[in-house]
Amino acid sequence: MIHVSEFKDLAHLTIHKVGNSSNDEPLLCSKAPLQLEDETISQLLLTYFIQPFAKTAEYFRFRHDADLQLNEIFQYCRRIFTDQNEFQEQSVNIAKHLYKHSTHPKIKGGELYIAYFSKCQVDGEEVEAIGIFKSENRDTYLKVFLADENYQVNYEDGININKLDKGCLVFNTEEEDGFKVSIIDTNKQTEAVYWKDAFLQVQRREDSYHQTETAVDMCKQFIHNKLPTEYEMDRVDQVDLLNKSAAYFKEKEQFQLDDFAKEVLGHPDAIASFKEYRNEYADHFQQDIPDEFEISAPAVKKQQKVFKSILKLDRNFHVYIHGNREMIERGFDEATNMNYYKLLFENEA
Template sequence: MINLRTALITKLTLQSVGNKLREEKNVYAGDLFHLSEKEEEELQPFFITPFKNQSEYYQFTHYTQDINFNVLYTLCKDIFDEDKDFVEFSDKVLDHLLERSNHPQIKKGEVFIALLEGIDVGQESKVKGIGIFKLENKNKFLRFRESDIVEMAIQKGYRLKSSLDKGCVILNVQKESGYLVLTHDDAQVESEYWKKSFLDVDYIKDDAYQTKNYIHLLSDFSQQYILEEKGKKVQTEFIGNCLQVFNENETISQELLEKELLDNYGVTEEFKNYKKEYSETSALQFSEIFDVSTVALNREKRKIKTDIKLDTHIQIKLDINSPESSEDFMEQGYDEEKKMFYYKVYYNSEL
């Protein structure tokens, strides 16, 4: 587990990046930006908080398959391999960011670039990292000044309690393609520009990647096939039982999924066909066996909705952690007299 809370900001530059399409210019640092002890205490959490619960890691890529053609990778390599001038490095990063800021919707903004040291990645020695943090969306705030009277001014700025607009941390941890990369995009609108064009990174296909995408696959299968064939109640039970299988097993395999989940619903062959088509369409690579990532599992569980919404303005919320409850204590049927479907729920007492 990566712990960025131990990171120290040893070098920092502050610059501004424009939009190339609108012919906005960069404003370069010129020199290192020196923080007071108090300023570092305030800024360090602001920089690292967006990455503290990340379970998905990335690595640099390039369409030629030669990682040395990735601009940001080669710039970071120079810093990690040699003690090169950090201000010059920051200027080159800013130039690269401007080159990739070539869409009219990409906003100009202030950019902090930091050299981080003392990052705990679970190894014997701590590692260095490079942080690139872009702030785009200023908010209005009131500023007061007192002399003989109280004066007020409306200004624009950033709240340190709000989230970064965009950021990344490149860790000096060797992977198949360069370094370990964490990335953050608060808006999720321009992620193609930040993640694909500027960083040019892709997922590391580890256990977290497999856990997340297998749950997406099974959830999508339940929505597209089980819901249509067997109804909302069974679909909800299916995804609940799916998560229970992930909860109760450290390792997931195709054989285990068939035995513990798919065979019980008689959909093994249908799932195999769906998985093949899903993998080809989404360009995802699924392993036949992998270890469950608890962090990724808990994150995906929070995203899954188990509400049954009815056209009579009634909603039934099922507990995703207890799929057996809907099987044992809930019935679905059709009332011939009213010509309506119904759910019958059994209980001992109201809570």
């Protein structure tokens, strides 16, 4: 995990203005890094830059189809890590690279902040880090002030420090694999992929977070889509299996394919179908799902919505099923020609 409190030393910071090149907006680069002398401003900037990463446990790495060394941002960051005197020159190169990829008509121009942190902590390791942040949206703020013994109201344009539009933290670790990288992008529209795919050129790391996230999705798809085509299974049985899957990922520290199949599915035919589907899923989505891996608790927490234990009955009822499958029975009422569920319980809260 990224520990926000450990980002205390903002050693260098420079700001450039990157417009949309296709809209003839300019690229304006600072000549030198910003001199930060006000401690309050430094802390506000740290909040603006780092706070959005507080709950991030998903990491990426720089990539290139031909050779990692051809990834421009990887090279610029590597040069800064090697020699801090390269900071300003490489920050300009980063700005130029972003300007080159800011061609979609809907891409907004904005300020680009390049920061160097001489000491921070990620997953328990103390390393250097480079931050690349972009602000695209501005807010209007009311300013209340005292003038001639009366309070006055005015407004001014500014940046909301609680709303970072785009961000990237590059940690000086595992350079041979493309560094450990964390990214933020609040714009989910199609044109926004330029930040991750064109500008940064990163891909998810094959770590426990990614493996857990992929396995959870695969299990959900199997229970929702595959099992009902092979067996007569009502929605209650599906919910029961989702609950068992959720319990497995929450309670176990290690995922083991055979152990999961026996504990959750049980039936030999269902187990065989599950293992076959694992291979189909891996081929279709080009995702490797190992037989064993360490379960990432943050990934399980993020994927909790996958295990929705809700039984929706027309538009009248939502039944939340959390426990014993045997305490709910399904039937058909001939008098009304409608289906029903019978819920068995001891106490009413």
